[in-house]
Amino acid sequence: MRVFFVRAKTLVALVLVAVITALACVGIVRYKQAVQASKNGYVIVIDPGHGGADGGVVSSQKKVKESEINLYVSKILANTLSRKGYTVKLTRSADIGLYEVGATNKKLSDMQKRKEIINASKPDLVISIHQNHFPSSSVHGAHVFYSDKQERSEQYAKIFQQDLNAELEQSKQYKKADYYVLQCSPYPSLLIECGFLSNPTDESNLLTASYREKLAKIIAKSVDKVFFGEA
Numbered sequence: 001m002r003v004f005f006v007r008a009k010t011l012v013a014l015v016l017v018a019v020i021t022a023l024a025c026v027g028i029v030r031y032k033q034a035v036q037a038s039k040n041g042y043v044i045v046i047d048p049g050h051g052g053a054d055g056g057v058v059s060s061q062k063k064v065k066e067s068e069i070n071l072y073v074s075k076i077l078a079n080t081l082s083r084k085g086y087t088v089k090l091t092r093s094a095d096i097g098l099y100e101v102g103a104t105n106k107k108l109s110d111m112q113k114r115k116e117i118i119n120a121s122k123p124d125l126v127i128s129i130h131q132n133h134f135p136s137s138s139v140h141g142a143h144v145f146y147s148d149k150q151e152r153s154e155q156y157a158k159i160f161q162q163d164l165n166a167e168l169e170q171s172k173q174y175k176k177a178d179y180y181v182l183q184c185s186p187y188p189s190l191l192i193e194c195g196f197l198s199n200p201t202d203e204s205n206l207l208t209a210s211y212r213e214k215l216a217k218i219i220a221k222s223v224d225k226v227f228f229g230e231a
């Protein structure tokens with residue numbers, strides 16, 4: 001009889017553990033679904049800089065165009081954020097310029113189209129992806145730029161720069177800038193120069209898929225951080 005009671009107690013304990021575990025799992029799933037659903041309410045515009053005839057800066061060794069790297073990083077970032085539940089809009093998803101056919105000032109026409117897309121999307125955040133170039137090849141690293149035209153841009157720039165500094169083991173300072181894409185809308189906007197194509201180490205990194213994926217992952221985590229405080 002005693003053995004029976006011991007077994008019965010063990011059985012009850014096991015059932016309790018199973019029920020608690022199941023309830024915890026349901027809780028975690030519901031929490032994740034709730035976070036996912038709330039992210040659907042956030043709209044992020046990702047703007048791969050340049051494109052088409054405008055290749056941007058060119059890498060020193062391999063002559064790869066900035067526009068190509070921008071598009072690659074932007075697409076991974078878009079996929080990552082979509083999977084997390086954000087609504088994502090890309091200003092371009094192919095190697096094309098956004099200027100009107102026959103436009104006399106192609107650069108202006110291209111930028112006006114980007115402005116149109118940004119304003120029509122009413123985004124919570126605009127992230128423009130670029131690569132840098134400098135006469136001195138020793139300058140390297142990822143830089144975040146913002147405009148003081150929108151209230152939260154500086155606060156967001158600080159977070160993005162801190163995350164890039166920590167993950168890439170660098171110490172860059174985010175900066176105010178007057179780039180058209182940062183000033184063309186009332187929505188928080190950042191321009192990220194992922195690295196210097198004039199620096200041999202940055203260049204060789206930026207030419208690899210793994211480094212581009214790493215950058216997209218860091219930026220996506222910063223997006224979560226600014227909206228949800230998630231690390």
Ligand SMILES: [Zn+2]
Nearest residue numbers: 049056130131
């Ligand atoms: Zn650029």
